[in-house]
Amino acid sequence: MFGLVDCNNFYCSCERVFNPALRTRPVVVLSNNDGCIIARSNEAKALGIAMGAPFYQAKAMLEANNVAVFSSNYTLYGDMSRRVMMLLADFSPELTQYSIDEAFIGLDGFGTGEVLREYGRQIVGTICRGTGIPVTLGIAPTKTLAKVAAHYGKRYKGYGGVCLIDNEERRAKALRGLAIGDVWGIGRRNAAKLERRGVHSAWDFAQLSEAWVRELLSVTGVRTWKELHGESCIDVGELPQKKSICTSRSFADAGLGCVCHVEEAVAGFAAACSRKLKEQRSCCGAMTVFAYTSRFRSDVSAHCINRTVAFPVATADRQELVAAAVGALRAEWPGDGKHFYKKAGVIVWDTCPSSAIQANLFDPVDRGRQARLAAAADAINRKGGRNAVRLAVEGSAQPHNFKREHASRHFTTDIGQVIRVRA
DNA sequence: TCTGGGGTCCTAGGACCC
């Protein structure tokens, strides 16, 4: 049996933990740059606020309904996620974190029926008491069915946060009541495709023949189909090293028009990629730098920068990545001063473990010197904070062109920002 | 005026090999 632990409205719940006055108010959290609404409390959902709605369009409505609005605070959410996962790890020898707010756990050997349900209640209760984050647990013989169970667990209070699909009767009932688009692995496109063919519920989908599903949705669709039948075949597994790593951002207002500003941003993205690569102990063989103008505006001239460079030897070196990114941007910069770039980013790919780098006979870089310099810089940054020492081209490293007007504090990671309790 | 930021997997088609 598998359990899926899913934090309810995770970002909103994180904000509520540190601000009890929010418990009776609807809450939303915005994407980077205060662009879109990406998390909603149940009360906000009830107001009809859509996932992904542009903030500026919803603003008046949010104010009218006394909705509390927050810029995203990933420092806080990441730390709260870590706490949830740490508590969860005590309940099962197999834990796979699937996203910032979700994890699968193995539940074989923890009993069946009421015994298992009671164990589930312990899990949910422990996390809620230990972190203040409400969670739902779905339990079923496959991961897809565990997702289905969690779906019902969230909707019906009577389950007490734990929903079990452990027999044929419950499976059939659950699938009959679930819209096909709500099945894990069936996205918008495929849902529409299936609807057109008269498949409206998860149950309808399960009644199709395997060959039919294979024909329409390929092998990934067949895997979902089998999972709905109770045959476990999706392996979420321990996440291996990432094959590509992207760091990108949108810029506030109309965007950036000067090469020096975009260059500063791109240098920062490359530095972030270097850090992410080192965290997973890998190097990259190539990098892509991109920047583009707003895709929503037809009144200004559009332009897209996109350049890929290959490294002679796979690297994660900050200086080397930043230099490559800046060089690529400059090589593609049009120089007519006509464009305002709304978004830019750096993708590193072709990754390999840093223990298995293929050397190059004609390597132009002095690797020994590079490694010593990087080690010294990393040591300073471990002590003095992430960007205590950085490359000049990265600029202030305090990004001023990202909007965060509704930010909460770093309650759990900065001693200067912890909650003060008055006597 | 303003519209997020990450990832993975699969397939088809083209280029190449003998």
Place this chain on the structure above:
DNA sequence: TCTGGGGTCCTAGGACCC
């Protein structure tokens, strides 16, 4: 008049997830 039968690798595009 007629023109084979295997393979691999790469890329772009599309689908999905949170």
